[in-house]
Amino acid sequence: MKAQSLSQRLNLAVVGITLATLVLSLTFVMVAYSLLFEFAPKLLSAEDAILPGPVEWAMYSVCIVLGSIAASVVATRVARRMVEPLEALAEAARQIAGGDLSSRATLTSPAPTEASQMIADFNAMADRLEKAVDDIVTWNSLIAHELRTPVTILKGRLQGLAEGVFKPEPELLRSLHQQADALARLVEDLRVVSLLDSGRLQLRPIEIELASEIEGLARLVERDLDKAGFGLRTVLTSGRCVADPVRLRQAVLALVDNALKYAEPCVLEIAARVSETDVAISVIDDGPGMPESLKARAFEPFRRGDDVDSKTGSGLGLAVVRGIAEAHGGQVSYERREGRSAFTITLPRKC
Structure with missing residues (x-):
């Protein structure tokens, strides 16, 4: 079944409430007058009377009350259907704000098109947020792991040179240069991947x-x-x-x-x-x-x-x-x- 838009639901709700009230009122009046004509015609007002009689006022009052009840029931159901998506969205937003990034907004019944799309967009945003946070944690761990080896080697060799343990021979200096070059390439690769991941890598074609x-x-x-x-x-x-x-x-x-x-x-x-x-x-x-x-x-x-x-x-x-x-x-x-x-x-x- 195709979901209806919010404006369509509002229009249908107003028309439905109006029609329900009119039908209920006409039905009640017709039935009441039929019963009075059949069993108590004297209770009706005279034909030349301008204002309704007490019995007719009572019928109109009952009709208004029943119509109001019917309208309230329909309006409450329609309002509930419209408010439920917003409540689900607000609850999911509160949980995410509290740190539960796995929380998602869910619907227990069909909702207007706009509300359904809003829920879908919110959940997609929450998915991306959760993935971004997970990626940050993973990347921090992996980057630290990748940088640890070349930095440790450089630190150890330089400390050895400073303390006189190693002599500044060409072979050692070339080794240090290779470690520094590997470290520079790693940093550049990290920079490029980060720019690519964020869509900020600028090309000059x-x-x-x-x-x-x-x-x-x-x-x-x-x-x-x-x-x-x-x-x-x-x-x-x-x-x-x-x-x-x-x-x-x-x-x-x-x-x-x-x-x-x-x-x-x-x-x-x-x-x-x-x-x-x-x-x-x-x-x-x-x-x-x-x-x-x-x-x-x-x-x-x-x-x-x-x-x-x-x-x-x-x-x-x-x-x-x-x-x-x-x-x-x-x-x-x-x-x-x-x-x-x-x-x-x-x-x-x-x-």
Whole structure:
């Protein structure tokens, strides 16, 4: 049954009360006059009398009382149906204000369209509030966990240098620089994920030649790949698209970094395809593949496989990739291709 709006219910209630009063009054008068004409005609006022007689006044009084009772009953039921959603909403709001974020407004009977929509919107807002609070608690814990290791290492090494336990040798200084670099990247990833989550990441899209951008990026990462025992192959299709080149490079670098951390040394392939409607950038490696238990949530922040050492990475890289893709109106996906792992960023071409 389709719910009625509040204005429709009010109109119907007023019309119903009026009609009920009129019908009841006419019915009572007709029945009363019929009985009086039949059994006590002398009680009726004379035909030429201007004012009603006492008996007629009594009939009118009884009619008014019965009509008022009927109108009150109908009005009370209508008012109750309208006030109930507001009471449910107020009670849920009081519980949430008191700290019970799981409280929701519920209806025990059908309500006007506006009231039902207000209840649904309130519950959706409460869901988001509860999730936001839970996320804050979770993020604080995870951030503290991720920052603890690099900060502890830096603190211990610097204290050792200050106390003369370690000598300021180039190898130690390089190690400290690597820890500081990892810490800086972690902070930047956290910043990007936070901006993405709040919808405040600003893109500066321009028209770019995709193949040239990817080729330049490949040359930048080639040395790091070579040091890690990886080869590099690019399969690029020429074509122009509209995207933020800085954020696009950041996303592809995150996929390359993901391969360096989790895949076995192999020939890493970076492919770019341009069609009439979209573009696709893939990073393909010979890694062991993603566990089935991780696939559904791999692109969420701080997600890692159960068999992955937490020291390997922060678990933010794929979340950054997903966020950048979605900010462009696209998406990122993972699949196995002929025994290889392929991460693909798909974006609308828009040019």
